[in-house]
Amino acid sequence: MTVCRSLSVCVLAACLLAPGAWGDVVTLTTGSRIEGRITRQTSTNITIETTGGMILTFTRDRIASIEEADEWQNRLTLGEGYVRQGDYQRAAEQFEQALQHDPPEAQRLAIEERLEQAQAAITQMVTETRQREMQTLDELVSRARQELRRGDHAAALESLEEAERLNPTADRGEEITRLRAQALYAQAYSLHDRLDQTGALAVLEELREVDPNHQDGLNLYRRIIESQPLDSAETVAEIEQIVANNPGRLDMQARLGEYYSRRQDWDRALPHLQAAAASELYFTQVRSRLRQAMLAQVSRATQSGDFDAAIEMYDELLQRFPDEDENYLNVLIYHRERSRLAEDDLDGRMALAQQCLDNGYDNWARELMNGTLERDPNHPAALAMHRRFAEDALAAAMQDFNAENYALAMMQFQNLIEQYNYADLIEQAQLRLADVQRIMRERQRNRAEQAQQLAAQGDEYAAIARQNLAAWQEGEYNPRQNFVAVRGMTRRDTVVRYLRRAISCYEAALELDSSLGPLENGGLNVKLADARSDLSLLENGRFPTRERAFSRN
Known part of the structure; x- marks a missing residue:
């Protein structure tokens, strides 16, 4: 705070060296003097911004006299008021405004010096603030590590989130991200272990945002998804991805075929059902849905006039289901x-x-x-x-x-x-x-x-x-x-x-x-x-x- 005190002393000295440098003055009928900058005048009211940063409005019948100064004086007066309040950022802004209104040369030099000192004070405050933030950040990270060791994952995440809000450096940011991923995975696994699969999935989704390549998290996510009922678009999308990566997962093929069949989305259901039906184990499970899907495709192809596709699909149907009515194949051929x-x-x-x-x-x-x-x-x-x-x-x-x-x-x-x-x-x-x-x-x-x-x-x-x-x-x-x-x-x-x-x-x-x-x-x-x-x-x-x-x- 040495800079701040020196700036205040400098302002006082400048005021003594520059008599008449005060801004506008409104004297009330009570004898009170209001110093600052008049920002608005009407036939009935006057508004003044005081050196204390307040905006005051008085009716003219309460005003005894008005002393209007040059604009640079007004700005200088306001700047000095902000210095007294310790608001060096606004003080610097007012000093800059004062310089833009052509003060006399002697006053210009004094104002420039005040501006430099205000800026130095700002720099000092920023440095001190940053140092305090870094100290707090270190404390938060250390606390988060201790909470993780205790298994208090929620508290660790709160500490890490608070640390992130302090704008850490790149290195510390990576460290915080790793710790967050560690805490989220541990929290998700704990929820999974307690059979709270919905909660575990929600935490794993958050983990994917923090670290999309967290392998343990991805593996746990897949295990949970594979055991879940298909009751959400997110679960279906995950199962689709599993099948895309490994078409041999006939159990997942059968689940998707059943899911889309219930929604009569035969275009999506059919390839999954056909894949699952390649195995005798799953053919029994999907045969009813597969027949429905194939007949639906035959019907749609027939309605659209694509009889070749209808015949091809119905012929495949007869091969899979020999008891189906063969006569309908003749109907399709006729049409x-x-x-x-x-x-x-x-x-x-x-x-x-x-x-x-x-x-x-x-x-x-x-x-x-x-x-x-x-x-x-x-x-x-x-x-x-x-x-x-x-x-x-x-x-x-x-x-x-x-x-x-x-x-x-x-x-x-x-x-x-x-x-x-x-x-x-x-x-x-x-x-x-x-x-x-x-x-x-x-x-x-x-x-x-x-x-x-x-x-x-x-x-x-x-x-x-x-x-x-x-x-x-x-x-x-x-x-x-x-x-x-x-x-x-x-x-x-x-x-x-x-x-x-x-x-x-x-x-x-x-x-x-x-x-x-x-x-x-x-x-x-x-x-x-x-x-x-x-x-x-x-x-x-x-x-x-x-x-x-x-x-x-």
């Missing part, structure tokens, strides 16, 4: 082939229609055939297929006629006559229809009795369809087949055929006796709806579940 056809490629449409017909997909074949005939009523292949459908309809009607299923045969003969325009076929149908009508008049006088017979016949057909569906589902008949190569009857063909017969019987029975429709009278309306729904699923490449199919028979 791919159809999507590739130009609207005016009628020959291509009919080639695809023929494939559909050969493989039992009559609805698709009809749709392609009808579309072709709309564009070209004389297309040879379409006309030939149309004729074939008519012949098949006559053959089916004749089969029912020969089997004495007269009501069903009558309906089919009538449909053929209404739908087709082939004279030879219509003539045969009309002849047989007359025979059926004659026989039915002779044999059936009670429509209710005939309706019951038709309903019973429909139940018999539905039962045959159900038996074949069950055998198909249980794998009694499960050949690998492609879309084009299948020929002849299959379980699917049998189920479809007997479903159609059941539907025809139910429709004929209801036409004869509508009272059989409600559930209490046999429930033909419900049976008919179920049979139609199951037939639609089969014709569109789907597989009715056993619990669902024909459940009300």
Whole structure:
């Protein structure tokens, strides 16, 4: 404080050597004198900054007189006031301002000297302050070491944080960082040892900010993460990083696959599930989710029109899950082939229609055939297929006629006559229809009795369809087949055929006796709806579940 005292003495001497160097003076009506610098005057008020650093405002009726000095004098006066308060930084600022307002030469030299002494005092204060800070910092670091040895990690961290706020040198800063990392790791391990994994992870996150390469901390972090449920984005990101560094961690692959599956994020789930499924150990664990993910990808690819991707994924699905419905692969192939056809490629449409017909997909074949005939009523292949459908309809009607299923045969003969325009076929149908009508008049006088017979016949057909569906589902008949190569009857063909017969019987029975429709009278309306729904699923490449199919028979 020697510099400070010498500065104060210098200020007093300068004041004696420079009379009139005081700044503005406001004399109040009470006789009080306020020295400083007038900063504002209005018609009613005067504001003055005093040498003590205060800002005072007086109304003019309280003021006896005002003595205004030059601006350099005002600044000098304020500077001296700050010196008396020990505020050398503000004193130096005022002395600099005084020099900028052109004081007389003699006063300039005195002011410059005061400025130098104020700056020297500032330097001395900074040095002394820094020395005290370094001493405090040493004490804090020493205390932190002792706290670490006692295992008081929280107290050690508080001491180190306080030390960091004292702006340590580079070397001491590195030492403090090492000690902080040591304290954080010890605290995290202690929490982990007490099974407080959430708290340990929070401390390890802080450790990563202090020292991103702290190997023991990273290892502990991974061990905790691997044992945690995937309930946060941070945990998932860590597991992802573990898998990226080591794809062989199938346990982590399975966890991520399950996590993304629960969120139906199939794009992210699928690669993890596929990786985990490479092991028999994990295939059992992930098989259900893997099937879901693969079917979701098939569905999305189908909706976007990428049938190649859908076929590839479904083929992989069949390889992993041999019991899956192979028929749907044919559905995908059909839609791919159809999507590739130009609207005016009628020959291509009919080639695809023929494939559909050969493989039992009559609805698709009809749709392609009808579309072709709309564009070209004389297309040879379409006309030939149309004729074939008519012949098949006559053959089916004749089969029912020969089997004495007269009501069903009558309906089919009538449909053929209404739908087709082939004279030879219509003539045969009309002849047989007359025979059926004659026989039915002779044999059936009670429509209710005939309706019951038709309903019973429909139940018999539905039962045959159900038996074949069950055998198909249980794998009694499960050949690998492609879309084009299948020929002849299959379980699917049998189920479809007997479903159609059941539907025809139910429709004929209801036409004869509508009272059989409600559930209490046999429930033909419900049976008919179920049979139609199951037939639609089969014709569109789907597989009715056993619990669902024909459940009300």
